[in-house]
Amino acid sequence: xxxxxxxxxxxxxxxxxxxxxxxxxxxxxxxxxxxxxxxxxxxxxxxxxxxxxxxxxxxxxxxxxxxxxxxxxxxxxxxxxxxxxxxxxxxxxxxxxxxxxxxxxxxxxxxxxxxxxxxxxxxxxxxxxxxxxxxxxxxxxxxxxxxxxxxxxxxxxxxxxxxxxxxxxxxxx
Amino acid sequence: xxxxxxxxxxxxxxxxxxxxxxxxxxxxxxxxxxxxxxxxxxxxxxxxxxxxxxxxxxxxxxxxxxxxxxxxxxxxxxxxxxxxxxxxxxxxxxxxxxxxxxxxxxxxxxxxxxxxxxxxxxxxxxxxxxxxxxxxxxxxxxxxxxxxxxxxxxxxxxxxxxxxxxxxxxxxxxxxxxxxxxxxxxxxxxxxxxxxxxxxxxxxxxxxxxxxxxxxxxxxxxxxxxxxxxxxxxxxxxxxxxxxxxxxxxxxxxxxxxxxxxxxxxxxxxxxxxxxxxxxxxxxxxxxxxxxx
Numbered sequence: 362x363x364x365x366x367x368x369x370x371x372x373x374x375x376x377x378x379x380x381x382x383x384x385x386x387x388x389x390x391x392x393x394x395x396x397x398x399x400x401x402x403x404x405x406x407x408x409x410x411x412x413x414x415x416x417x418x419x420x421x422x423x424x425x426x427x428x429x430x431x432x433x434x435x436x437x438x439x440x441x442x443x444x445x446x447x448x449x450x451x452x453x454x455x456x457x458x459x460x461x462x463x464x465x466x467x468x469x470x471x472x473x474x475x476x477x478x479x480x481x482x483x484x485x486x487x488x489x490x491x492x493x494x495x496x497x498x499x500x501x502x503x504x505x506x507x508x509x510x511x512x513x514x515x516x517x518x519x520x521x522x523x524x525x526x527x528x529x530x531x532x533x534x
Numbered sequence: 535x536x537x538x539x540x541x542x543x544x545x546x547x548x549x550x551x552x553x554x555x556x557x558x559x560x561x562x563x564x565x566x567x568x569x570x571x572x573x574x575x576x577x578x579x580x581x582x583x584x585x586x587x588x589x590x591x592x593x594x595x596x597x598x599x600x601x602x603x604x605x606x607x608x609x610x611x612x613x614x615x616x617x618x619x620x621x622x623x624x625x626x627x628x629x630x631x632x633x634x635x636x637x638x639x640x641x642x643x644x645x646x647x648x649x650x651x652x653x654x655x656x657x658x659x660x661x662x663x664x665x666x667x668x669x670x671x672x673x674x675x676x677x678x679x680x681x682x683x684x685x686x687x688x689x690x691x692x693x694x695x696x697x698x699x700x701x702x703x704x705x706x707x708x709x710x711x712x713x714x715x716x717x718x719x720x721x722x723x724x725x726x727x728x729x730x731x732x733x734x735x736x737x738x739x740x741x742x743x744x745x746x747x748x749x750x751x752x753x754x755x756x757x758x759x760x761x762x763x764x765x766x767x768x769x770x771x772x773x774x775x776x777x778x779x780x781x782x783x784x785x786x787x788x789x790x791x792x793x794x795x796x797x798x799x800x801x802x803x804x805x806x807x808x809x810x811x812x813x814x815x816x817x818x819x820x821x822x823x824x825x826x827x
Contacts, residue, residue: 419630
């Protein structure tokens with residue numbers, strides 16, 4: 362998304378006083394042994410306020426349980442949060458299991474404490490965006506909005522759909 | 535994936551297709567008439583679970599899921615949470631307390647937002663429940679929000695109603711005020727591990743006895759797992775629904791009426807016209823009555 366386009370233009374948001382469209386379903390998950398979910402809850406709440414249906418898994422889920430939730434809930438997006446340092450194993454594992462389960466069109470994003478050096482392999486595993494501390498709610502919603510636009514136009518954005526698109530931020534600091 | 539393909543694959547046991555099918559029904563892109571499961575015997579296979587927020591509905595349902603699954607039953611849950619009337623967004627958190635949802639293959643849990651029915655039941659809920667039965671689930675549990683009109687409206691969808699109560703919510707007069715006791719086919723007083731639970735159960739029993747045919751009142755603890763096998767057994771032996779058939783029809787009629795209104799393609803247009811003073815509520819209702827709508 363270009364600079365200046367950061368104004369949140371949410372596709373999929375249905376307001377009762379606006380045209381009816383279908384909200385996106387987003388799973389927010391905490392994989393592994395990590396008891397910190399303040400960030401995940403804030404993200405869940407922000408996405409809810411952006412007009413989406415957010416399913417929060419609760420703490421300490423295995424990759425298998427997360428994939429099961431994504432499947433059963435017919436989710437469009439999956440947000441993974443980790444502050445334990447195990448993201449380098451857990452995130453790619455979830456991505457691989459999603460592809461194995463033929464959930465290739467699910468768009469995966471990550472957040473938490475992810476060192477710069479760890480980002481490239483995660484993006485390579487199919488994660489499309491990584492949000493660290495300081496990310497604004499507006500940026501998260503802009504990401505979801507862009508994902509929605511890409512899906513609508515058939516551009517690859519899912520975990521198993523290939524292509525080299527990753528979220529480059531809104532340009533806002 | 536189109537509805538027929540998803541339906542066929544879901545019936546063959548594919549979870550991904552089942553999830554997709556439910557989405558198509560939820561959005562109105564598919565329906566039971568088209569897929570051939572629109573009518574259903576009221577055979578007690580759809581259980582409504584209601585009760586105020588915080589009494590432990592989700593935890594208790596989780597216990598029941600484990601029991602039913604151990605007995606070889608396939609059970610689906612539709613867990614309802616409210617959509618925001620302002621943004622349309624929803625936070626769906628019932629799954630957190632349902633371990634069975636993530637671990638047992640016999641169990642399918644789907645979180646459902648109320649969407650354009652913020653204070654009520656999702657308009658396609660009945661069709662979603664019927665789809666699950668059609669796709670091979672032995673039983674469907676509908677867990678309600680716990681407040682508002684949905685609590686009464688649940689009888690339009692569920693064959694039987696389990697009311698979950700808990701101690702430390704004031705005296706039993708609070709429970710009577712809500713009017714939910716009259717709907718319940720069975721009452722579970724949860725949190726039996728807390729002081730005062732047995733006395734609370736006695737109070738509820740006492741007040742129900744005044745109404746004649748009283749539903750069973752059981753003490754359970756979802757936390758500790760006590761009373762759960764007894765509850766499962768009581769659920770298996772329920773008599774005919776306590777809610778009169780007439781009241782059930784009334785709720786169904788209201789439910790369908792609202793659904794028809796809320797899913798009208800010109801709903802936004804009507805609201806626009808109301809907002810601009812171009813028409814009035816009574817004019818619109820009049821048009822509907824005359825069959826012009």
